[in-house]
Amino acid sequence: MFKRFVSLAAVSSLLLPQAALHAGPLPGHETVKVAEGIYAFITAESNNAIVSGNSVAIVGDDGVLVVDSGNFPSETRRIIAEIRQLTPLPVRYLVHTHWHRDHTDGDSEYRGAFPNVVIISTPYTRKMIGDVAMKNLDQEIKEGPDYASYLRKVAQDGKGSSGRTLTAEEITYSKEFADSIEAAVAEFKQVKLLLPDETFDQEMAIHLGKREVQLKFLGRGNTGGDAVIYVPDVKVVMAGDLLVYPTPFAFDSYLTEWIQTLGKLKAIGATTIIPGHGPVQHNNDYIDLMSSLLQSVNSQVQQSVKQNLSLDDTRKKVDVASLEKQFVRDNPNRQRSFEAYFLGIAVERAYKEAKGGAM
Ligand SMILES: [Zn+2]
Incomplete structure (x- = not known):
């Protein structure tokens, strides 16, 4: 994902370091037993745009189902080693x-x-x-080293692309981002993407012996084909990037449907929610906050389109400051992330949608 992140982020508005669980240039993970036989591998909040999604292992009577495989093969290998410690059963499904x-x-x-x-x-x-x-994998392997060199030069010169003098924090940030990109590219060279063997349109039930796992497509949202995974016997749901904590991503999103999809996610009635990024949640507060945010952006953009405003003028007009505060919580790193990877893109996606353009 970093290509899409870096192409959007000016050096002056990049994220600053976040320490938790972050020993090296790539975020590590923490293993959380969520319920009997359900283990979440929660990736640490990243120092920068190099992120990895959470993974979950659902252990049944005759096998394991894993949700998502992460961004870095070395980290995936560590997770697989942990799964082998947790159970002698094989991973039969990867969703x-x-x-x-x-x-x-x-x-x-x-x-x-x-x-x-x-x-x-x-x-x-x-x-x-x-x-x-x-294609995106090949491109990131090819272009990553040049971008890392650019960031190192920025750090060395102490000046951003606009010529503005960087703060000490921004210089540290640029160096660390370069380290992360180089570490990520080394990981990406080990990646071989696979096409899924099976697909489902709306619902699919998988039986791991007595344990049932339900795969559901609730509608578009974060992308055009988000799946959620629900384990009814313990009321645990994996939401993917329909929910991303602490600040959402809006890259390929469909705002109007996303709001409806979150309503359906809530209606499942899970008591434990594992988001695509961020810690395990035990209530619907974050779903509600996310819905309010999407509704606010969407209705303001629709209003602008009715008034025939341009995209630029719409961007200037949309105001979600009070909601933004609840995501950002006075953390400047999160604020940069919120603005660069959610707000600007969400306004553009909502604008396109309201204009009836191809998405
Ligand atoms: Zn993600």
Whole structure:
């Protein structure tokens, strides 16, 4: 994903370091037992745009189902080693919440460790892995080192692209971002993306012995084909990037449907929610906050389109300051992330949608 992040982020508005669980240039993970036989591998909040999605292992009577495979093969190998410690049962299924590579880059590690693993996604996700993610992987491997060199030069000169003098924090940030990109590119060279073996349109039930796992497409949202995964016996749901904490991403989103999809997610009645990024949640507060944000952006943009305002004028007009505060909570890193990876893009997506343009 970093290409899409870096192309949007001016050096002056980049994220600043976040320390938790972050020992090296790539974010590590913390393992959380969520319920009996359900383990979440929660990726640390990133120092910068190099992120990895959470993974979850659902252990049944005769096998394991894993949700998402992460962005960095070395980290995926560590997770696989942990799963082997947790159970002697094989990983039989790997399910994708969506096509973004921070959730799929570890696929071939699972195939290597468990040759019979069946990879499952929505048809849209399968198509996007084949049409977009594979090209995007090659491009990031090719362009990553140049971008890292650029960031190192920026740090050395102490000046951003506009010529503005950078603060000490921004200089540190640029250096660390360069380290992260180089570490990520080394990981990406080990990635072999795989096309899912099976797809489902609306629903699919998988039985791991007595334990049932339900795969559901609730409608478009974060992408055109997000899957959520629900384990009814313990009321645990994996939401993928329909929910991203602390600040959402809006890259390929469909705002109007996203609001409806979050309503359906809530209606499942889960008591434990594992977001695509960020810690495990035990109530619907974050779903509600996210819905309010999407509604606010969407209705303001629709209003602007009715008044025939341009996209630029719409951007200037949309005001979500009070909601933004609740995501950002006075953390400047999160504020930069919120503005660069959610707000600007969400306004553009909502504008396109309101104009009836092709998405
Ligand atoms: Zn993600």
